[in-house]
Amino acid sequence: MILENDGIRLRAVEPEDLELLYLWENDETNWKQSNTLVPYSRYILKKYIAGSHKSIYETGQLRLMIDVLPDERTVGTIDLYDFDHFHNRAGVGILIADHADRKKGYASAALVCLTAYAFDTIGLHQLWCNILENNTESMQLFTHHGFEICGARKEWIRTGNGYETEFNLQFINPKK
Numbered sequence: 001m002i003l004e005n006d007g008i009r010l011r012a013v014e015p016e017d018l019e020l021l022y023l024w025e026n027d028e029t030n031w032k033q034s035n036t037l038v039p040y041s042r043y044i045l046k047k048y049i050a051g052s053h054k055s056i057y058e059t060g061q062l063r064l065m066i067d068v069l070p071d072e073r074t075v076g077t078i079d080l081y082d083f084d085h086f087h088n089r090a091g092v093g094i095l096i097a098d099h100a101d102r103k104k105g106y107a108s109a110a111l112v113c114l115t116a117y118a119f120d121t122i123g124l125h126q127l128w129c130n131i132l133e134n135n136t137e138s139m140q141l142f143t144h145h146g147f148e149i150c151g152a153r154k155e156w157i158r159t160g161n162g163y164e165t166e167f168n169l170q171f172i173n174p175k176k
Helices: 015-025 028-034 042-050 106-122 136-144
Strands: 008-012 062-068 073-084 089-096 126-132 148-159 162-172
Touching (some): 015 042, 015 073, 062 106, 073 106, 106 136
16 A cells, blocks of 8 residues: 555544544644644534545645554644645645654654655645744654755744744655
């Protein structure tokens, strides 16, 4: 299966994921990275899950759950968002929810799977992401997998301590 790699599996969102998504989407420590300002209701998340069977061409996004094998424990999500069919590009976002599950290679394996799927199956020309200057782990992850810094938005994101610079990275499909 193309969506398995190094002990993880990427899978579609299921109704049983509602409580996990509710917890993760409403964890304020994740909001700065995702530019979220308000909590999500269970109702909205149920509607999202109910429509998650639609293709990326219909919705402009794709969320996949990251399961650790062999026990299939769900540790996070990986997303394609702001899908642009005309220009064949999409943004990438990753969440490994529990700090105890970070730095174990799950995000790296998931990014390898998603990149292969995006380039080989969907036919994208490029992927991009935005990373805040203090998020060194994400910067290392993405640059290790071929993403290059192509710009910076200085003092772009307001935080409780002032403003942070946001780096823009992109990865052009090497096969095209």
